[in-house]
Amino acid sequence: MKNFLVKTILILFPVLIVLIATELLLKQIPNDYKYKASYLNKNAQNIEIVVLGSSHTFFGVNPVFFEKKSFNMGHVSQSLDYDFLLFDKYKDKFKKLKVVYIPISYFSLWSRLNKGIEKWRCTYYFNSYGITKNIKISDMLFGKGRITSKIRRIVKYMLKGEDDVSCSKLGFGTHNNSQDLKETGKLAAFRHTENIEEAKYICDEHITFLSFMIEWCEKRNIKVVLFTPPAYKTYRENLDKKQFQMMLKTCREIAFKYKNCVYHNFIADSTFSEKDFYDADHLNKKGAEKFTKKLNSCLLKLE
């Protein structure tokens, strides 16, 4: 048996070495999560406005157009529980914080990152921010993707210096491709429609997280702006009315409950045309500029 075990280990050892080395090298490549974590660690104390949220804000809010020092903490598919975890991690470092922007999209109250197809992103929160929620040991060891593509990424980084950072200095997502608005509208609305009865427990949990953040801000005289970002008509037309109304009702109730909180619904804002979107539920660079200026003017009114 000893002979068998030794030979098995000897055969598997090189495989394990290659896998571990690949993962370790891959972790060296800078990405959005690492970049944002490092930026926040260095600059959190000077930030006056933070924007949380998913791809709707990652691609939709460009902090350059705020008049105060701001940073976009959003990531693709970041759900409200991760908004809370990130905020909770840095809240005590935000010495000058004045406003927190939290997007509540059509799906936000009922979806969680670890429940969807993007759950592999949970590992990045662990690797960059040290957030252990929803992390399995296998996720920590081996990230998503084929080993050949991982090796290709390592080689590109080592030889050409190409990294995985796709955001600006202030955390705004810069890499996106224009897509068919009609097709993506239907698909995204379908993807974002949840069974709200079944996912009620997620909604309750998210409301608790929101309340915690708002109450923490209230004690420190920090404003919280809840908002629903603009979306193109092909997306809006395919939404489930019940889910949408429930989302609106919840946001309005929260805003009504707290003095330091307001809610703005931009989903059907007529100032946004098809030229402002890269797909039916995401603004493009031009749309993001327009939208950030709009958020900024809301802020001025708030003050």
Place this chain on the structure above:
Amino acid sequence: MLYVSIFINLGLLGVFKYYNFFIENFVQAFSFFGANIKINSLDVILPVGISFYTFQTMSYTIDVYRNKLEPTKDFIAFASFVSFFPQLVAGPIERATNLLPQFYKKRNFDYDKAVDGMRQILWGLFKKVVIADNCAEFANQIFNNSAEMNGSTLIFGAIFFTFQIYGDFSGYSDIAIGTSRLLGFDLMQNFATPYFSRDIAEFWRRWHISLSTWFRDYLYIPLGGSRGGTLMKVRNTFIIFLVSGFWHGANWTFIIWGLLNAVYFLPLMLTDNNRNNLGIVAENKFLPTFKEFIQMGTTFGLTVFAWIFFRAENITHAYHYISGIFSKLLLGMPRIKGMPILLIIIFILVEWLGREQKYALEVVNKLTKTWIRRLVYYTIIFLIVNYWGKEQQFIYFQF
């Protein structure tokens, strides 16, 4: 005692697996005649692998009744036989005559057996995570959106499912058999390169062997088998395939799948051609003859067609799927990616080379040079690690 045992076993299976099916069809039949009756269906989770261990336990009782086996006095051995973990949830459905005596004997570590077991596990993993899970991604996409696909894509969807179910089920069997060998147990062979069969009768001798032989020994032969007149042969053939379809699940799709196979099989049996191809195709040759190639292609085509019913959500779905194949741009370009096709080609090649072995990768044993054997193992490990498909549950866990 025999009847009590069979009654309890089939009773449990009936309640958990078939109760809702009968109730729903009963209610539907009554509503067809205008009578609205209300009977509550069961809201219970089907115990994993119930069809497998029920049949395994029944084989023990029947074999004891037939004096093929001494009743065991060792409860631990019997409990281990029923719940032997490698094959508990998806087979092979072991016979008490084969497995139970192995629990009585002391097992010593056998190096060659362990190496063979590891090799079979490796091949099983390849079949499951590379072939089945990658094919599943495409098969699911095509079957779930069949209304929007053209004819050629639908054909590929059915082919992907054909390899998915084979990779998934035979992969599990290989892992189960390999794990058992590591522990010193020998389980029966469950698959023998079924897609190289030259007719449907041969296919059924090579597909899910433990279930086919179970039905043969405990149902078909007691019913009279192929003895008797033509009517009896037809009746027995239909019964065996109908029950086989029903064993897979309480859905009309499985029943149609079973009946379709009976229709394929019947002409062979009635013309006494069902035992024409008992050996493996192209034995001791590298390539098949043209005739064999055509026979294999035809059998494969018939099998693919039957799998459409097996995979479809319901009969209507299967009907629309098949209509879609013939009505929508059959000659159009299929909307598929090349990689799963390449993986399937590699898989077919290895299966072909190892078709005379108990499992395909056993052929590596014939390679005399260690470094070549290692190269093959590393290539398979690389393919497993790199093409690890989207995690899919084993299909046969639901049965």
